[in-house]
Amino acid sequence: MILTVTLNPAVDKTYTTGSLILGQVNRLETTQNIAGGKGVNVAKILRQCGYPVTTCGLLGGYTGLFIEDYMNSIGADCRFTRVAGETRSNINVLAKDGYVTELLEPGPEVSDEELEIFVKGYEEAITRCELIVLSGSIARGIRSDIYKRLIKLANDNQKICILDTSAEALRCGIEAHPYMIKPNQKELEYLVGHKLTDIEDVADAAGKLCEEGIAKVVVSMGSKGLLSVSREGALWAKAPSVKAVNTVGCGDSVVASYAMSMLEGEDDFSSLKRAAATAASSASTFQSGEISLRLSKELLDKVQIEKRK
Known part of the structure; x- marks a missing residue:
């Protein structure tokens, strides 16, 4: 449970x-x-x-x-x-x-x-x-x-x-x-108090949180993908290409995916791959908090994982 x-x-x-225009009637x-x-x-x-x-x-x-x-x-x-x-x-x-x-x-x-x-x-x-x-x-x-x-x-x-x-x-x-936190890049910047300009900066900032007692820090970076950092190192999942319909709730799909992976005992590589596919599937659906199970499975093999320093 x-x-x-x-x-x-x-x-x-x-x-x-069609478009949202400030100061105008929007139908x-x-x-x-x-x-x-x-x-x-x-x-x-x-x-x-x-x-x-x-x-x-x-x-x-x-x-x-x-x-x-x-x-x-x-x-x-x-x-x-x-x-x-x-x-x-x-x-x-x-x-x-x-x-x-x-x-x-x-x-x-x-x-x-x-x-x-x-x-x-x-x-x-x-x-x-x-x-x-x-x-x-x-x-x-x-x-x-x-x-x-x-x-x-x-x-x-x-x-x-x-x-x-x-x-x-x-x-x-x-x-x-x-055990785990899932900030986006802006939320991580708030924690460390300064701008993070690239993936190496993000990995370093997340790594310091791991040294302070957080077992896993997963950073969502929108179209740049997901970064998973633990004391064992950092893994970067590039976001698979999908037609984004609604990005609201994509971070929640990452959290749900990691919860499932933890219960199933999946390793860091498999957990990150599954989360990236789930988030991309979420972005392709109109309703927040919903994924296409079929698309998630299709995207799983398309997720590219790269080890960072």
Whole structure:
């Protein structure tokens, strides 16, 4: 069983249009409401691949009910904590000119009492899971050290943790030494405090985090591919060529893929290859948190892995 944690889930309202013009009336061609949030996306992909998933987090209002109903419909074991505020909605506008515009709401204000109810449920849930994925931003009212607290609880129960977040939540979270983190290049730059100009810079920065106690750092670099760094060295997967339709959720597909690889005992080479193929498959689909299993298998042999220093 894999446990996914989403502290600021959302309904993703995905729109398509020819182009998005600021200050003008923009008529949309299609609309779709999708249960989202990084941890929710991870859970959706895991269920699509047939893995048992428990998913928890904070949900409120009608949008929260929409997400929970969808997760129940795909067979996830839902352990969400209800909050008084309304779960946020995010807007993703996919334009035919290739631009993707995201408008992200802040989410509800979470009280200390609501958070403690969640933590109590989380402590119970981790006893029944082998691996824990903590993903995404945190709702208002929650301290930036929340992931640090949750990782410590998991470590005390000898559970493997993957952390995928940003800014101070990421900086605080790595202090508890999760097994793996998955920053993108900008998030890694935030951690190290300076610009990373090439793959060697990225590998060096990730390597320093490994020296500080993180077993694996996987950096997503968009069209440049994926870089996996551990104390054993660095591997770079070049992104296979696909027609990108929607890149929202590609990072979540990487996290889901690594979670599956960890449970199956795959080595670094196989894990990275699988993650790169899964991310490319995700980019080719309209709905975030969804992959084409057929395309993932086809792309697997096309992923090129290169050892870095």
